[in-house]
Amino acid sequence: MITLRNISLPLSDFVLEVDVELSSQVTAIFGPSGAGKTSLLDLIAGLRHPRSAFIQLEERVLTDTARGVALPPRLREIGYVPQDLALFPHLPVGKNLLYGCKPAAARGSLFSYEHVAAVLEIGPLVRRSVTDLSGGEKQRVALARALLASPKLLLLDEPLASLDATLKAKIMGCLARVRDEFRVPMLYVSHDRREIQALCDEVVELERGRVQPRSHQQA
Amino acid sequence: MSQEWQIVWFTAWVSALSTILILPAGLAAAWLLARHDWPGKSLVETLVTLPLVMPPVATGLILLKVLGRRGVLGGFFHDCCNLDIAFTWRAVLAAQAVMSFPLLVRSARTAFAEVNPRFEQIARTLGAGEWRVFFTITVPLAWRGIIGGMILAFARALGEFGATIMVAGNIPGQTTTLSLAIYESVGLGRDSTAFRLLGISVAMAFAAVWTGEWLMRKRRR
Numbered sequence: 119m120i121t122l123r124n125i126s127l128p129l130s131d132f133v134l135e136v137d138v139e140l141s142s143q144v145t146a147i148f149g150p151s152g153a154g155k156t157s158l159l160d161l162i163a164g165l166r167h168p169r170s171a172f173i174q175l176e177e178r179v180l181t182d183t184a185r186g187v188a189l190p191p192r193l194r195e196i197g198y199v200p201q202d203l204a205l206f207p208h209l210p211v212g213k214n215l216l217y218g219c220k221p222a223a224a225r226g227s228l229f230s231y232e233h234v235a236a237v238l239e240i241g242p243l244v245r246r247s248v249t250d251l252s253g254g255e256k257q258r259v260a261l262a263r264a265l266l267a268s269p270k271l272l273l274l275d276e277p278l279a280s281l282d283a284t285l286k287a288k289i290m291g292c293l294a295r296v297r298d299e300f301r302v303p304m305l306y307v308s309h310d311r312r313e314i315q316a317l318c319d320e321v322v323e324l325e326r327g328r329v330q331p332r333s334h335q336q337a
Numbered sequence: 338m339s340q341e342w343q344i345v346w347f348t349a350w351v352s353a354l355s356t357i358l359i360l361p362a363g364l365a366a367a368w369l370l371a372r373h374d375w376p377g378k379s380l381v382e383t384l385v386t387l388p389l390v391m392p393p394v395a396t397g398l399i400l401l402k403v404l405g406r407r408g409v410l411g412g413f414f415h416d417c418c419n420l421d422i423a424f425t426w427r428a429v430l431a432a433q434a435v436m437s438f439p440l441l442v443r444s445a446r447t448a449f450a451e452v453n454p455r456f457e458q459i460a461r462t463l464g465a466g467e468w469r470v471f472f473t474i475t476v477p478l479a480w481r482g483i484i485g486g487m488i489l490a491f492a493r494a495l496g497e498f499g500a501t502i503m504v505a506g507n508i509p510g511q512t513t514t515l516s517l518a519i520y521e522s523v524g525l526g527r528d529s530t531a532f533r534l535l536g537i538s539v540a541m542a543f544a545a546v547w548t549g550e551w552l553m554r555k556r557r558r
Contacts, residue, residue: 200455204453217473218463267463
């Protein structure tokens with residue numbers, strides 16, 4: 119359960135104002151470009167400072183401006199795959215993958231390297247340079263890197279936006295496997311209804327920073 | 338070792354040491370200027386840049402007042418550690434450090450500003466603290482600019498003259514650097530010595546810049 123209450127974040131043209139509770143495993147944040155979707159993910163990850171917000175993940179309060187609570191991003195246990203993926207260009211794939219890997223993610227556990235590598239088929243990529251990867255490979259590596267940090271919530275910002283149709287289908291398959299194998303709650307930002315219907319259980323529609331009345335419904 | 342080679346060796350190691358000594362403060366200042374806004378930032382920016390635009394002799398005079406026996410720092414070190422700074426090799430070090438500091442900061446600041454903050458943010462979401470982010474993401478991605486700044490700082494230190502002569506004087510065997518030795522040789526009409534030292538200066542500056550370019554090319558590959 120993710121609780122987003124009394125969120126208020128001034129953006130350049132409007133104020134992002136959100137007040138929802140999300141209980142599905144995969145929730146889509148849907149809306150046109152510039153609606154505030156990425157800003158909302160940044161806020162949940164602790165990368166932006168809101169004017170006011172109460173953000174709770176399961177039993178943990180991540181942000182509560184009224185009480186002065188603001189967990190730093192490193193303690194939130196949130197995996198974030200941004201739209202530009204932000205793979206560290208100076209590190210090889212293997213070091214990118216292990217950057218956030220917890221020592222406790224022992225062999226055989228859900229978020230172990232072996233399991234994540236098997237699900238996302240990244241084993242052969244480990245020794246390669248990030249700059250040599252194709253778009254789809256980069257996408258899988260970014261997803262694997264986020265999963266290896268054993269997240270309690272996964273934020274995916276338009277993960278299929280820059281891919282062609284063939285790669286989209288392949289990554290959709292990967293995302294479905296991640297959803298089914300890891301059972302981590304996900305917030306999935308997209309402006310493509312077909313992707314949302316294929317992957318998500320619930321939709322929150324944003325427009326100019328506001329949740330639309332017709333949204334917050336089953337996909 | 339001949340006197341000339343002693344001067345070359347002294348200039349080289351003091352310049353290298355001054356570059357190393359300003360590195361932590363220079364990187365910290367560059368990072369703070371590139372990544373944060375705080376009250377008084379423009380004042381710090383101006384102060385950091387000041388030695389670049391002020392006459393070096395004026396900077397040297399300020400250093401002399403601060404580092405002399407009756408100065409704030411010089412007096413402190415003299416009283417507490419029986420250590421003199423002005424007119425010793427330490428004053429050469431201080432003059433070189435102050436004069437080359439702005440070049441390191443400006444170059445590193447540009448390099449830090451060019452690092453996409455998204456990399457640092459994502460590193461934080463992966464559990465990295467600020468120090469780990471700085472040393473594993475920010476510095477490696479800004480490495481070229483930092484190396485460039487270090488080379489500029491080293492080259493500036495090699496050629497330092499005005500501030501050095503004010504605060505350290507030109508004491509043979511103690512504070513004489515290449516620049517001071519060239520000036521002295523010309524003044525005394527020892528043209529062949531002056532040209533020999535000039536050649537060595539050019540070669541050292543060339544070697545420093547070339548090494549920096551080579552390192553950066555190697556990293557780019």
